[in-house]
Amino acid sequence: MENIITVKDVTFYYPGEETPTLKGVTLDVHKGEWLSIVGHNGSGKSTLAKMLNGLLLPSEGAVFVSQYTTGLPDDIWEVRRLVGMVFQNPDNQFVGTSVQDDIAFGLENFGVPREEMVKRINESVARVGMEAFLNQEPHQLSGGQKQRVAIAGILAQKPSVIVLDEATSMLDPIGRIEVIDTVRELNKKEGITVISITHDLEEALSADRVVVMKMGEKAAEGIPEDIFQQRDLLKSAGLDLPFSLKLSEALRQQGVELDKSYLTQEELVNALWKLA
């Protein structure tokens, strides 16, 4: 499978610190996949995210995006265009005074001509279902809506990858679903690669692959079904198991005959109602 991002043996020290935040991390991100990077606070997952679009540069090793290298000054802007990032706080990444001004911000930075800008804004705002809000101001929007505007701002730049850096952690449940559904559709229908950084394992269930970060190192990598069976690993990484998994294990301990532990609520319900 073709790689869109390659992280090669990356070690990173924050200025003035003795211990590295990332220790020899190597990671391939495939084109079109949904990759979840999970880990506890301080596991280095957010630092890793900022490596992917060159907001931070590796102390050792290298990060390649498509044919570009994040460490090269000539490549950095193309890297940032290709890898869009949605941050945690919906308010603190809203630059414009209205929805369309905010979506335009990235395009203005890249010197896109005005007519093209208007076209791309209208198109990308429709892709996240916010076309009715073009002239709204940020304080009139909910958290989930602001995050969708942030996604539209990235889409307008024609990216290959969207990185969600804890993008749903400050949202209410409805906002969370809004954002995840929007991103899932982009991932499935348009083949945009999604990397979601999260400590919420429920969110990681949507992923094609999961990477577990622990103390600045990659502790495990695999499909969600495999990763979530490794309970001890997840526990030692400080992660809480998804509810349906915990419930199915508790049921099995009580002697309910389930043939495996189920990851999603739907699978579990399906297995339960078939029981004699």
Place this chain on the structure above:
Amino acid sequence: MLQNVIIGQYYPASSPLHRMDSRSKLIAAFFYLFIVFLANNWVTYGVLIAFTAVTISLSKVPFRFLYKGLKPILLLVVFTMLLHIFLTKEGDLLYKAGFLEIYEGGVIQGIFIALRLLLLVMMTSLLTLTTTPIDITDGLEHLLGPLKKWKLPVHEFALMMSISLRFIPTLLQETEKIMKAQMARGADFTSGPIKERAKAFVPLLVPLFVSSFKRAEELALAMEARGYRGGEGRTRLRALEWHQRDTFALILLALLTLSLFLLRN
């Protein structure tokens, strides 16, 4: 309460003045500052007053909004008027009581100065009443653009302004939230002597200050992630459009200037 907060004193309406390009309005207001000083007799002041009155009525801004802008300077107007009335000793003596002497020239001079101040403030308030702050920012950025050659950070200044404008409602919301949190724990912002009330605001300002720093840091990161690298090579979504009416307005102003020149003493 914050759902429809209006920043600055913009009065939303649809008038020829509202539809004018912010650049022409800025140029006109700036120019007006100078030509007001050309008036020096009843006729020229009459012309200016007529011009200003017509402009105000065209703007569809109710007078009480203009009055709000005038209130803070009324005291200054009255003071300078009195100063002129008592200190200018020209023309016929009108009144004398002890050391107080009021001359005709002083009265006229006092009225002129007061008129001048009132006209100035009314015209400049009209600018901010009919133009949104963001449009004023855009207009200023365009007009001051040539100064970039002398290393004046025009783009940075404009961006700073627009980010401030964007964050005003956000910070207001946050202030309200912190205030409620403090009130829930027994803080009292509304009663007691001024000193106590001022003190009560410290626990409000500190968290607000801290969070502003955090916001600034995160916003900077988000801006960089979206490819921000200064004003060089940037295009703009907000286009200012210069219409015929803008040219027309400036021509009108030029004619006003000319007539002031011809009619003044």
